[in-house]
Amino acid sequence: MRRSFVIGVLLLATARFAPGEESPLQPVADPQPLLQDIQRKMSSLTSVYLEFTQERQLKLFVEPLKSEGVMLIGRPDQIRWETTSPYQSILLGNQKTVAQFERADGEWNKLKLGFPQMLKRVMEQMTLMNQGKLDALTSDFTISVSTNRSLAVLTLVPKDENVRAMLSSLEVKMQPDSSATREVVMNEPGGDLTRIVFRRERRDVKFPPGTFDQTKPLDVAAIKAAVSDVP
């Protein structure tokens, strides 16, 4: 579940692809200024809309296993993580409750979650992230930063040995000014990895009513239509 927690880093994320030269990454001696910069920039956001492609790369398979979806963040504590392809699933959370919906045979079904308290914990941590409070990161991970002209890479290594057995490191690839995350890579000890690439970021959007409804969430098509006019 801690692995899920690191998804919280994504709350700091936006997704603007900027072409750039790939010069060698140079380690940054003191990552604190960059982390503080991230906190400062994220604390002013009221909402974020992101579309993502998730690639699960297992060494044994020829091609990555892909899924697509959207992630929505609304202050003060709302989050919606929705997979739209190849299956449909919605995860909703706030500081008090979490909910998950699965679509089967054309209908959404609300699940009776197995570990709601764990998901709730993840959501709480995500909320902290969204408020720009990165203390949780430094307590759980050893963080290093490397940069070049087009990229800043935060590498997070779990301090907990048990977590490291599942997740050897997490790479957050950001724009050099730390204003936007391009992708997140979760590396596993055996060489497998999961890469989440972001695109179509919208900031400070006004989500329509029902976006975070944990009883009957609004259809994602309506949300996309509502945010489509936002630059």
Added chain:
Amino acid sequence: MFRKLLLPLLLALVAGCATPPGNMIPQPASSFPADALVTQRGVLTVRGRQFTLNGYLATSATGGQRLIVTENFGNVLADVLVKRDGTVFVIRSGRAFKREWVRRFVAADLQCIFGESPRMDCPGRQLSETHFVIERRRYKLDLQIVETRPGPQPAELFDESRKLTP
């Protein structure tokens, strides 16, 4: 009187031989390509609580079937190889899915839906060509096949000599 009873009984027996009971998955999904990568989405219900799973199944006409089960964010919960002769090799298991559990249930459910021959221990039903429900005493698995990519899969997937525990 005896003959009147015997005839329906024989008919029922014949019918029983021809088709499995109504609460059994009728037969494996033979409509899937022999060589393919099949993506599945499952909801596992245990003691009234539900967990979502992703399944990635590589099938080979000669090598067998290799299934990798992950949770939402990609953690591998189970990895199992079923050879064409039915031999089961548990490659990876974890705290959520223990090795014996993978062998007894994950491999069995795999064969219920994708095996080559009908089994008698497949309690459940087929709701559509791509939607199955397996109901055992301790759990219920609602499984949908969401993507099928035909084509040969890497031979290593079906090589039991690679750090496997038979």
